[in-house]
Amino acid sequence: MVVPSVSGVLTCEQVRATGAAIAGMQESDGALPWFPGGKTDPWDHIESAMALSASGYLAEARAAYEWSAHTQRHDGSWPIELRAGRVVDPGVDSNFCAYIAVGVWHHYLITGDEAFLWSMWPTVRAAIDRVLMFRRDDGAFRWAADFTTGAMFDDALLTGNSSIYSALCCALRIAGEVDGDATGWERARTDLAAAFGRRDEVFVAPSEHSMDWYYPVLGGPVRGDEGRALIDSEWDRFVVPGLGIRCVGHRPWVTGAETSELALALEAIGDVDRAVAMVESIQHLRDPDGSYWTGLVFADGKRWPVERSCWTSAAVVLAADAISRATPAGGLFADLDEVRVAASNS
Numbered sequence: 001m002v003v004p005s006v007s008g009v010l011t012c013e014q015v016r017a018t019g020a021a022i023a024g025m026q027e028s029d030g031a032l033p034w035f036p037g038g039k040t041d042p043w044d045h046i047e048s049a050m051a052l053s054a055s056g057y058l059a060e061a062r063a064a065y066e067w068s069a070h071t072q073r074h075d076g077s078w079p080i081e082l083r084a085g086r087v088v089d090p091g092v093d094s095n096f097c098a099y100i101a102v103g104v105w106h107h108y109l110i111t112g113d114e115a116f117l118w119s120m121w122p123t124v125r126a127a128i129d130r131v132l133m134f135r136r137d138d139g140a141f142r143w144a145a146d147f148t149t150g151a152m153f154d155d156a157l158l159t160g161n162s163s164i165y166s167a168l169c170c171a172l173r174i175a176g177e178v179d180g181d182a183t184g185w186e187r188a189r190t191d192l193a194a195a196f197g198r199r200d201e202v203f204v205a206p207s208e209h210s211m212d213w214y215y216p217v218l219g220g221p222v223r224g225d226e227g228r229a230l231i232d233s234e235w236d237r238f239v240v241p242g243l244g245i246r247c248v249g250h251r252p253w254v255t256g257a258e259t260s261e262l263a264l265a266l267e268a269i270g271d272v273d274r275a276v277a278m279v280e281s282i283q284h285l286r287d288p289d290g291s292y293w294t295g296l297v298f299a300d301g302k303r304w305p306v307e308r309s310c311w312t313s314a315a316v317v318l319a320a321d322a323i324s325r326a327t328p329a330g331g332l333f334a335d336l337d338e339v340r341v342a343a344s345n346s
Contacts (some may be wrong), residue, residue: 004055005320005322005326006276009283009284010279016055018317019317020057022055032045032049034311035307039082039083043144045064046099047318050318050329051317053111054106059108065116068103072127080144083140084323089145089338091147091233093161097119097130098127100120100127101167104116105173106332107329109327114177117174119271127184128168132163134142136156138192139202156202157204158203158215166220168188170332179190192221196221211233211261214230214265223268227268228305239262240254240298244278252305255312256312259281260282263323275322292313293307294307294309
């Protein structure tokens with residue numbers, strides 16, 4: 001298969017090396033922790049699996065999805081945090097549950113493996129049905145629940161809901177492929193889209209984290225002229241030219257994953273030149289083995305935290321694929337609107 005690259009920034013061989021670094025962090029049961037010996041959460045696990053698929057490590061990606069299927073609980077959820085197979089935080093995060101749909105659709109786009117899609121359908125269906133239990137009357141999704149009592153935390157978060165939107169788009173496409181029951185899913189997606197039309201009233205106010213800035217564009221509910229205006233509105237606040245973007249607005253700390261995700265958002269609205277510039281700006285975080293350090297405190301030139309995180313490397317690979325459109329999944333985030341239209345017409 002063709003491996004992603006970014007002209008003048010990353011070669012195919014370098015992206016392949018990043019994929020190898022991710023594969024090297026995978027645990028024997030298929031889990032993809034933040035770093036060797038670190039925690040595993042079900043969202044970052046999927047992001048890392050997607051990068052494995054995009055960089056050609058298909059068997060390792062398949063093992064990661066099998067881990068998701070095997071560790072899913074009876075209610076369709078996953079624990080918020082595991083470590084070496086042990087549950088550390090049993091809580092339920094609605095966004096963490098939803099993201100399996102994005103990963104499964106992404107892997108199917110790359111491989112065309114219908115048997116894989118059918119095998120993962122029960123996992124996706126159970127996960128999305130669990131996510132729909134978090135819906136509020138205004139169309140937004142509560143962010144989390146206590147696994148033991150089932151009590152939900154009512155706040156609806158911008159980043160999490162943006163990601164849930166992309167998951168619903170992908171879940172609907174999966175359901176269409178397998179002719180599966182997706183009762184209520186399209187209505188939930190439509191209502192969530194409408195909630196973003198009045199997001200100042202619906203969601204918790206944006207935090208200092210840059211994710212709350214670009215995720216409505218990355219996840220798909222805000223696109224077109226509105227999406228471009230949103231990106232431009234906070235550009236000078238978060239972007240540090242030549243170094244990446246701040247993770248937190250008031251801190252002198254740039255991070256590779258957030259910068260790469262911004263590149264994905266930029267590519268999704270057709271701003272490819274700035275997407276390339278974002279990926280280029282964080283190559284100072286690249287390690288000789290192909291992995292990426294999480295971030296840099298540019299005030300003193302120190303890497304922090306002192307870790308090469310699996311999901312940071314993954315975000316770089318996915319950004320490279322979006323820019324190069326090397327794999328059939330390279331346009332996944334840009335094409336979420338097409339996924340939505342196809343689902344609506346099915």
